[in-house]
Amino acid sequence: MAQVQGDWLPGSVRQRLPAVLRAHPDVDLISAHNDPMGRAARQVAQAQGLGPHVRIIGVDGLPGPGNGLQLVEDGALNATLLYPTGGEEAIRTALRILAHQPYEKENVLVTIVVDSTNVGPMRTQTEQLAVQRRDLGQQQRRLQAQQRRYASQETTGYLLGASLLGAVLLGALAWRSSRVNRRIRRTLEGQNAEIRAQRNQIDALAEEARRAAEAKMCFFTNFSHELPTPLTLIQGPVDDLLTSPVGLSPPSATTCSWCAATPSCWISARLTWAKWPCAPPRATWWPSCASWRTGLRKRRGGAASRSGFARRTGCHALVAAALKGDWRTSHIPLVLLTARDAPEQQVAGVQAGADLYLTKPFNPTFLIESLRTLLRNRGQQREHFRRELSVTTATVAPQRVDQKFLADLTAAIEARLDQPALSVDDLARHLGVSQMQLYRKVKAMLGTGVTDYIQGLRLTKARQLLLAEGSTIAGVAYQTGFSSPYYFSTAFKGKYQVSPSEYRALHAPARP
Numbered sequence: 020m021a022q023v024q025g026d027w028l029p030g031s032v033r034q035r036l037p038a039v040l041r042a043h044p045d046v047d048l049i050s051a052h053n054d055p056m057g058r059a060a061r062q063v064a065q066a067q068g069l070g071p072h073v074r075i076i077g078v079d080g081l082p083g084p085g086n087g088l089q090l091v092e093d094g095a096l097n098a099t100l101l102y103p104t105g106g107e108e109a110i111r112t113a114l115r116i117l118a119h120q121p122y123e124k125e126n127v128l129v130t131i132v133v134d135s136t137n138v139g140p141m142r143t144q145t146e147q148l149a150v151q152r153r154d155l156g157q158q159q160r161r162l163q164a165q166q167r168r169y170a171s172q173e174t175t176g177y178l179l180g181a182s183l184l185g186a187v188l189l190g191a192l193a194w195r196s197s198r199v200n201r202r203i204r205r206t207l208e209g210q211n212a213e214i215r216a217q218r219n220q221i222d223a224l225a226e227e228a229r230r231a232a233e234a235k236m237c238f239f240t241n242f243s244h245e246l247p248t249p250l251t252l253i254q255g256p257v258d259d260l261l262t263s264p265v266g267l268s269p270p271s272a273t274t275c276s277w278c279a280a281t282p283s284c285w286i287s288a289r290l291t292w293a294k295w296p297c298a299p300p301r302a303t304w305w306p307s308c309a310s311w312r313t314g315l316r317k318r319r320g321g322a323a324s325r326s327g328f329a330r331r332t333g334c335h336a337l338v339a340a341a342l343k344g345d346w347r348t349s350h351i352p353l354v355l356l357t358a359r360d361a362p363e364q365q366v367a368g369v370q371a372g373a374d375l376y377l378t379k380p381f382n383p384t385f386l387i388e389s390l391r392t393l394l395r396n397r398g399q400q401r402e403h404f405r406r407e408l409s410v411t412t413a414t415v416a417p418q419r420v421d422q423k424f425l426a427d428l429t430a431a432i433e434a435r436l437d438q439p440a441l442s443v444d445d446l447a448r449h450l451g452v453s454q455m456q457l458y459r460k461v462k463a464m465l466g467t468g469v470t471d472y473i474q475g476l477r478l479t480k481a482r483q484l485l486l487a488e489g490s491t492i493a494g495v496a497y498q499t500g501f502s503s504p505y506y507f508s509t510a511f512k513g514k515y516q517v518s519p520s521e522y523r524a525l526h527a528p529a530r531p
Contacts, residue, residue: 027052029059036063049075054087054099061095076100080133082145091138101141102130343372343420351463352393354386398466421464428461432476439502443469477501478514485523492519 021039023032032051040046040063049064051057057077064073080087080101087099105128115122133141339355342348354375355368368376375389431449435441446469447457461469477499484495496507512518517525 021046027056029055032056032059033063036060037067040064040067040069044069047073049073051075051077053077054079054081054090054096057087057096057099058090074098078102080131080141082142082149088133088138088142088145091133091135092142094135098132098134100130101133103128337371339368339371339373345420352390352397354390354393356386424460425464428457428472429476432473433480435500436477436480437498437500439500441473441500446473474510475514478511481507481511481519482515482522485519486527495519 021043023035023039036059046069049057049060051060054077057075060075064075074097075095077087077090077096077099080091080099082088087096087101090096091099105126108126108128112122112126131141339353342351342353352374353372354377355373356377357364357368357379359365359378365376365378374393377386377389427450428446431446432441435445443454443457447454450457452460458469461467461472465472467475481495481499481501484490484498485492492508493504496504499507501507501510508518511522515522
């Protein structure tokens with residue numbers, strides 16, 4: 020007998036078994052530790068020329084192609100040993116030993132020899148066992164899947180239950196919170212209603228107090244506005260008596276003047292402190308003021324009749340702006356006589372176009388002298404317009420309403436200067452005014468009539484044309500709208516005291 024160490028591998032058998040068979044050619048039985056080694060031994064024996072008399076036995080008897088049962092059925096192995104591994108019995112025995120329990124010291128494992136006589140039934144049983152094993156595996160996998168599904172559903176159920184419980188708790192908390200909030204809201208609404216009622220009462224009381232204070236302030240302010248004019252009517256004659264050679268004795272006149280001046284100072288201080296925007300009503304003493312102004316006109320010799328007095332208190336700036344913005348009244352000197360003495364009110368009146376802004380009480384002498392100066396300045400301005408304004412200055416951009424009117428009038432005359440039949444009616448229609456309005460405006464601004472102004476512009480233009488090279492007296496006469504050279508020469512000499520030919524000889528530039 021011989022032994023080959025094959026390491027449980029068929030390759031080791033193929034390498035080492037040939038030497039053993041050559042050493043023992045009479046071998047008739049080979050026992051392999053597994054079926055693959057037995058198949059390798061059969062291959063080596065056939066290669067050594069050993070016949071079928073050499074019997075080979077394997078171990079395991081596994082089903083399936085190329086395994087022990089198939090090799091026995093094909094004749095490659097004479098038999099194979101099928102025995103249980105005993106692993107379960109070994110573990111059970113070990114557990115008993117560890118637990119100090121009685122155990123069997125010898126355990127016999129039943130071994131089955133599979134050869135050509137029983138290999139068919141064994142293979143059939145083995146295949147059925149394999150099928151059953153596969154079925155059991157599938158059933159086990161299905162069972163595991165069901166267990167996993169059940170575990171998942173169980174977890175989901177727990178989560179749903181917990182969520183439902185949480186929702187119920189949250190709903191209960193929300194319901195309780197809503198009840199508390201409604202209770203608090205009702206309480207706050209009641210408090211707010213009470214606060215609003217109290218605030219409305221306070222606002223009503225404040226508004227009533229404000230109206231009362233406003234009425235009181237307006238009353239005293241309006242009353243203060245009414246006093247300056249009577250005081251002026253008192254103080255003016257007293258001052259005249261003080262300056263006249265006859266009248267009251269100096270102590271009496273001084274006392275009267277002081278009695279009129281002291282309330283005036285109080286009133287001025289009162290108005291300056293109040294600066295209340297109430298417009299005082301129309302003065303009840305207006306007839307006496309009218310009679311005083313009548314006397315003033317007599318003393319001025321009619322000059323005061325040219326001044327426009329703003330008789331509506333509280334809107335002086337609007338009245339001044341309206342009068343100065345209308346070309347029909349823009350040339351009339353405007354004097355504002357008012358009790359409003361605040362600096363901003365005076366500035367507004369002057370900016371609106373007032374030529375003189377006097378506050379009550381005022382000095383009549385100062386008023387008369389101011390009117391004289393104002394009318395004298397207007398006369399000088401009229402002379403300036405008559406002397407300087409001509410067709411050459413009509414193109415200058417006007418700065419005031421009356422200047423614009425004169426510029427428009429001059430431009431209209433210049434456009435028709437060569438027309439002998441140019442009339443006042445033509446100019447009035449062109450300017451959109453009546454003949455009477457045009458006459459009054461020109462007379463007030465220039466101190467002359469419209470016809471004379473047209474004649475003056477014709478002669479001014481003729482004086483310029485006479486100095487032009489190549490011009491003739493007849494041509495200049497017709498260009499400036501004169502009906503004949505004779506009439507032109509007569510009018511020219513009447514204005515400049517020289518004839519057109521003499522004027523040309525005196526002023527024409529020397530020609531080479």
